[in-house]
Amino acid sequence: MAKKNNSQRKHPAAIIIGILVALGLTFAGIQVPDFLQDFLSSSESEVKKTSQGTTSQSGENPGPIEHGEATFTKEELKDNKKGWVHYGEYDEYNRPTTANALIKPEMIGTGSGAKQEIKPPGFISGLDPHNHSRGHLIGRQLGGSGEDPKNLVTLYQNPVNTPFMTKYENMVRKAADNGETIRYRVIPVYEGDIGMPTAVQMEGKSLNSSTINFNVTIENKK
Known part of the structure; x- marks a missing residue:
């Protein structure tokens, strides 16, 4: 750095x-x-x-890279009476692959903290110099589980987990607190057989307003 x-x-x-x-x-x-x-x-x-927050980002991480609007299909944007969370299956290297959710107001705050016994692929330590975290794909505040290893990947706690991912999770939470339903997806991006993702892609879209509509990539680097 x-x-x-x-x-x-x-x-x-x-x-x-x-x-x-x-x-x-x-x-x-x-x-x-x-x-x-x-x-x-x-x-x-x-x-x-x-x-104005325009000072340059320290370290090598350029911050969230915006790609415009979310890419959900009409089928993926269908509403249900109840919200849901679904975690994808592991890939051939036993790594989490994706997490999808339909977030309803009643889901806010129902998630759980990351279980310390779980070590996602690539995880070494949360202490310096590693700065690793058991990063939720579907955030805890949005109803994501910290007890299901399919929802946890190794992220740099700072600045990836916080503040970059948290910024978008907070946006979704605020919309849900205001009564909105949000379609949400987070996909870890891998390189080769390395356990730790090189980036995460986050997408969110409100079903009944234009409040939430984002598609960003956050590189997993310090």
């Missing part, structure tokens, strides 16, 4: 002092020097970027 150059950061105290000096010079009728104006301009830009 590339280290940030601390010498290039502007300390908040320095910014405040620069503003006060500029104000003092202005009130005294003295023109603010060019170098101080440049400093304040770049500082203001930096503050805006931080407040």
